[in-house]
Amino acid sequence: MNIEPQQLERLLRKAPRPAAPEGLLEKLKADIDLPSTPRVERDTRPAPSFLRRWLPALSVAIWLLACVIILAVQSSLISTLRSENEDLRAAASQSEQKNIKSPVDELTKLRADNEEVRRLKAEVARLSEQLNELESLRAENRRLAAELQAINSIAAPTHDDFFGKAAETVELLTCIDNLKHVCLAARIWSNDHGEVMPQEFSEFEKILNGPKKLFCLHGQGTTQYEIVSPGVGEEDPSVVYLRCPHHPAVALIDGSVQQIGSHKLVVRADGKTVIGN
Numbered sequence: 001m002n003i004e005p006q007q008l009e010r011l012l013r014k015a016p017r018p019a020a021p022e023g024l025l026e027k028l029k030a031d032i033d034l035p036s037t038p039r040v041e042r043d044t045r046p047a048p049s050f051l052r053r054w055l056p057a058l059s060v061a062i063w064l065l066a067c068v069i070i071l072a073v074q075s076s077l078i079s080t081l082r083s084e085n086e087d088l089r090a091a092a093s094q095s096e097q098k099n100i101k102s103p104v105d106e107l108t109k110l111r112a113d114n115e116e117v118r119r120l121k122a123e124v125a126r127l128s129e130q131l132n133e134l135e136s137l138r139a140e141n142r143r144l145a146a147e148l149q150a151i152n153s154i155a156a157p158t159h160d161d162f163f164g165k166a167a168e169t170v171e172l173l174t175c176i177d178n179l180k181h182v183c184l185a186a187r188i189w190s191n192d193h194g195e196v197m198p199q200e201f202s203e204f205e206k207i208l209n210g211p212k213k214l215f216c217l218h219g220q221g222t223t224q225y226e227i228v229s230p231g232v233g234e235e236d237p238s239v240v241y242l243r244c245p246h247h248p249a250v251a252l253i254d255g256s257v258q259q260i261g262s263h264k265l266v267v268r269a270d271g272k273t274v275i276g277n
């Protein structure tokens with residue numbers, strides 16, 4: 001008898017289930033031999049503290065913070081050094097410019113000083129010349145005084161006449177000396193004022209150290225000299241600049257003093273006052 005496998009399967013499925021022997025299940029369970037699992041040891045140590053756990057991270061953070069601070073300080077130092085470097089360069093540049101300019105200024109100043117020295121030397125030479133003239137005039141005055149004394153001694157004056165004439169002589173000599181001094185002071189003033197003689201005594205009184213020399217001894221020192229040619233130029237030495245209202249004595253532009261005697265002062269066609277014939 002041929003039975004199809006499918007038909008056989010259906011028959012077997014419809015067949016009642018055979019009952020399992022008692023205790024089979026427990027026996028099979030007991031025969032199961034499961035591999036034993038390794039026992040995990042529990043860590044019984046106490047948990048580490050918060051600080052200990054975060055210490056590595058904190059160390060790294062502190063290190064990074066220190067690096068940032070060091071970088072900031074170094075950046076600040078570099079910035080300061082750059083600023084100082086810029087200032088020094090600017091100062092060096094200015095110094096170089098000054099060094100280039102200063103020799104030119106120095107040369108100009110030296111030239112000006114040299115010019116001033118030359119001018120002063122010329123001035124000293126002129127004043128020395130005038131001083132020599134003054135000395136010669138004094139010698140002439142002494143000679144005239146000696147002549148006067150001789151004439152007076154020949155005339156055999158009385159006692160009063162002798163003293164009177166001696167006083168007149170002293171008065172005249174002092175007058176001539178004063179005229180010379182005043183005229184020289186006016187010339188010194190004119191050297192600084194365009195070679196033009198002063199208009200008034202007040203303009204050059206300081207050079208004479210006071211007004212004493214501006215008065216003749218005649219009349220107990222109340223006779224003031226007269227400026228005959230105020231504001232005249234120095235070019236013509238024959239022009240009369242100063243005269244005494246009492247004595248026949250005049251000072252010319254060149255600083256010399258002359259006794260004019262019977263001569264009179266005249267005004268030329270060009271408006272200059274000179275001694276007439």
Ligand SMILES: [Zn+2]
Pocket residue numbers: 175176216217218244245246247
């Ligand atoms: Zn006089």
